[in-house]
Structure formats: C-alpha cells, structure tokens
Amino acid sequence: MTNGTAVGVGVVISAVLAVALLAMVVAARRTQTTPTDFYLAGRRIGAGQNALALFAGFILFTTLFTMTGHIALSGFDAFLFSAAFAMSWLIALLIFAAPLRNIGGQTIGDVFAIRANERTARAASITVTLLLFVTYTMVMMEAGGIVARLMFGVDSSTGRAVMVAGMGVVATVVVLVGGMLGTTRVMVAKALLVIAVVAVLTVGVLAKYRFNLMQLLDDAQAKAAPHPAGFDLLGPGREFSLGGSPLGHLSKLFVAFVGHAALPYMFMRHFTATSGREARRSAGWAGLLVGGFYLCVAVLAFGAVGLIGGQNIGFIPPTRDTTLPILADFIGGSWLVGLLAATALLIVVGMLAALLISAVTSLTRDVHAMRPSDPAGELRAARRNTLIVGLAATVVGTLLLQVNIHALLPVTISFAGAAVLPAMVYSLFWKRFNTAGLRWSVFGGIGATALVFLFSPLMSGSPVAILSGVDFHLVNIDPALLGVPAAFLLGFLGTIGSREHNDAGFAELQVRALTGADSGAGEPRSASTEGAHEPGSVKPEIQLST
C-alpha cells in the first residue's frame, strides 16, 4: 500500500500543509501580549473553532488507525469500546465545560485554589498535568515512529528517530511562536483534514455497498478472519474472552468512559472559549462530532473486512494499524494513501503541540500564581518553558522509540480518571471538601493507579506490556477500575479527617461556575491590563474555621 507514489504524495501534501500552517502560526504571534494570550489565545476562540479543536484533541493516531483495525479485528467488543469515548463527552459537557470556563481559570490549579490551600492546589495541578503530559507525549512520539514506518516507508530506526525528532521540534515551534492561537489553528486544520479523509473513505465504502448497511454487515460477518475461540465478528466475545475473564475488557470500557473527559489538555480547550456558554456549545458539538466519527470508523472497519477480507487487513493485533491504509489504497489508490499519510503526520504534530501548551501553562501559571503579578515576566517564562519542555520531550521521546510504551496510553487515561475527575467533582459539588481531601484524592489517586498499573498486564506478562520479558502481573484490569473508586474514597476520607473547610470559597466557586460572574467574559479588556485582572492572579484568601 505504501508505494513510492503514495509516499511522494504524502510528502508533498505534508510540505504544503507545513508551509501554510507555519504561516498561520507566525501570524498568530502578533496577538500575544499577555500570558492569557499565550496560554488561551486571549479566550477569543468561538464555539465553532473550539469544537473543531476539541475534536482534534481527541483524534490520536490510535483513535483513527488503531481503532479501525481494532473494530475490523475484534468486531462488536471494539465497537462497544469506541462508544465509551463518545459517552465520555457527556461528562465533559455536563460537568466540566461551562462551569470550568465560567470560573475563568487557566489551569486546573486555578479551580482547586478557590477552595483549597494555594500551595496544595498548585502542586496538585502541576503534578497531574506534567505526569499526564510526559506519559501521553511519549505515546504520541511512539505513534510518530509508527507513522514514519507505516505511512512514509521509513524502515531504519535512525530514519524514524530523525522524523520523530522533527515532529517534536515542529510542535515546539508551533507553541513557541503561535501560542494557543497557533496551536488552535493547527488543531482546526487537523480536524478538517481528518473529517475530510474519513468522509471520503466512508462514502467510498458505502458506495461499494450501494449504501446498504445490512449488506455491509452481512459481508463483514461472512468474511471476518476466524477467531481462535470461534467468536463471530458482530457478537460479543473477541475481547471479553481475553484473559479468561470479561473483567479485563470491562475495565477498559469503564476507564475510557470516565478518564477521557478528565485529561488536563482537554480542559485547556474549555478555558479558551469566549464564555461559559460558548464552552458548553463547543463541548456539545465536539461530542457529536466524535459520535459521528466513530460511526464512520465502524463503517470503515466493517467495510474493510467485507471488501478486502479479514485475512488481508492485518489479522493479528500487532499489525492492525495497517487496516486503514489498506482500505484507503483499495478505495482511492495512492493518492488517498498519500493524503492519509499527511493526515497522520498532522494528527501527531497537533497532539504534541496541544499537550505541550497544557504542560507549559501549568508549569508557568501555577508557579507564577503564587508570586506578585508580573505579566511580562510570566510571558517570557512561558516561552522559555516551552523551549525547555518541548526540546526535552523531543529528546526523551526519540530515545524511548526503542521501548514498547504503548501501554502508557490506557495508563494516562487511567491517571486522568483517578487524579482529576474525583477532585474536580468534589470541588464543584461538595461543600465540605477541603485541602486534605484534595491532597488525598489527587496524590492518593495517582498512587493507587500507579500501584494497580505496576501489577497489571500493562506492565508485565502480556504482549503489549512495557516489560514484556517478565511476568509479575496479579490483576487483569486497566488501572482506573480500582484507581477511580480509590481516589473518590481517599478524597472523602481525607476531607472528613481534617476540620478545615472553606465555605466562602465554595460559595464563590458555585456562584462563579453557575452564573459566569467574574469570568471576564464580555468585559472590555485592554491588552495591557488583562493579565493583572485574570481570576486567580490575586491570591485567594483561605478562611480556616476550626
């Protein structure tokens, strides 16, 4: 499928995209005079663009390529898994989007700090954001290596390393020069390209079946690669039967659902909207885009099985990433494969940039929030941090290409579910919640998740494990199945174990979250004073009542 023509087309489209996007990124530099301009594009992103950028933040190499192969190979169980991600958007919409934008912070630390001790809130925010940045970025860079081999035919490990390093540098430049506005433009372009490619492929597949979905399903069922245990493609079992217990796949279905909405770099996108209402609309539309996207992916996967045959599209898990390029070749030939290659490249670079700006924002904002306001110095620090973090991540990610780290993907989502979701839900809804509860739910959630991860098949004893040579796994589940309940419990116990509480902080948080008062939306703001007026830039007073 990746012949010379396809690679040539991919390189040309990628080069054109790179020039166009870098021009847009450079144009975005002019708009940055305050830290908020840099972190959040001055909160000037409208609902439509923000929805596309949110959608793009969801599109990983795995979301598109691996899921197509996964559904083609594991059928129903994988299709159900894809629905978990669509469901997760309801959490983002109902609990996070509008309240968090209304509160008007720049990091999750700004939200925590309204109610809890400032140092603890900032430490929790930095720890969570950086932890998830590191694990997720490493997975994205690994995906970059796969794109290089799969879509651009780069077989040598040196060649792949050079290409991945290049993606890391480009992402760093995007953030350094364009800030959040530049990153958003790259993400919007990525969303449009992904939507276009998936739409073309879906229509191509459906046209082969004269838009008869029942015939498509019958064909897929008939031509599926046989399963060792005899499970059919469209019934449950191919994943649920793994490891002798349905608990393994069940835990994946739970973790994707609770964890995905709680990734800190996704919160950044709620903060960039012009108001809570726009944040709500953008999260709603993005969720619907994801739902439509996965229905199309299912059509592509089942269509690939039916049209090309389950035996011919990578019928073991390690090669399932090839399903989509094989299908693209079948539907549109080298041109479509080349377009898909450029799309894959933009998917990775966009993700790297989105992750980088979330890490830089937390690292800079959560540190500077504890100091006297100095917008100019903070902006300089943000750019310096971008350079340091971006280049360090590029070096580490390139070196780690030799290691099997794909298991870090579910681990990252587990961490988000355990470390962020409980603390956020308590912060927004529980009056009694306090500093100790925050500390216990965030750090306890991380600890509990790490512990389960250590003894899960993601660490040892399975083909996807990080340490594939040894086997000391005890439980066959994704970590957050235990990590999320543990974090809720620890947050509860920590809270009631401490007499501190901040009723005024809770009142302020709820009033701001529900009404948008003090969110800065709709106020005339001059660029020179904006930074000083940002919520969170004045240290909240903690009231201790003992």
Place this chain on the structure above:
Amino acid sequence: MAIRNTPSNSDRYSAVHDSAQFTVLRRKAQTFTLGACVAFVGWWFLAILLGAYAPSFYRQTIVGSFNVGLLFVLVTFALVLAITVAHLKYARTTLDPLADQIRAEFEGDLR
C-alpha cells in the same frame, strides 16, 4: 474584578449563594445534571455488563447479521446525541436567563 477576593467580596458571594434566586438556579442545574448522569451512566453500565455477562442476549439476531448488541451500541450513540441536544436546549432556555439575572445584579452592585 480588581477588588475580588477581598473579605467583603467573599461575603458578597456568600450572600448570592444563599439567595433564593441562586438556590433556584442551582437546584435546576444540578437536578438536570444529576438526572442526565444517572441516565447515561446507568445505561453505560447496563450496556457493558450485558456484553460481559449476557453475551447470548447480545447475539440474538434482529435482521440478517444485525443483532441486539449492535442495536445497543447504536442506542448508546443516539443517547449521546439526545442528552447533548437536551442539555444545550435546557441550559439555553432555562438556566441562562436565571444566570444572567443573578450575574447582572451581582456585577451591577460592584460598580
């Protein structure tokens, strides 16, 4: 905005928080959120537990290769659409006017 978080400002937040208007807004918002969460979390647990422990229920044919399991996944996607649309509409028509009123009074008082 510049004077926020002073003690008097936090008294003002507490006053709004205790007001009848805000109590209505909070009750409406939280009732909707809770109801929707119970519905979609409940549905999701039902859908995945059936897949894990009642696979033969999901394998029942409806028409051709289309079975009960696929129907349940499609209903899941439909539920995402339905709750999203319902929430956006409810927030726009019911919650936003209440929030606007409270906010206008709150910020008007500040000036």
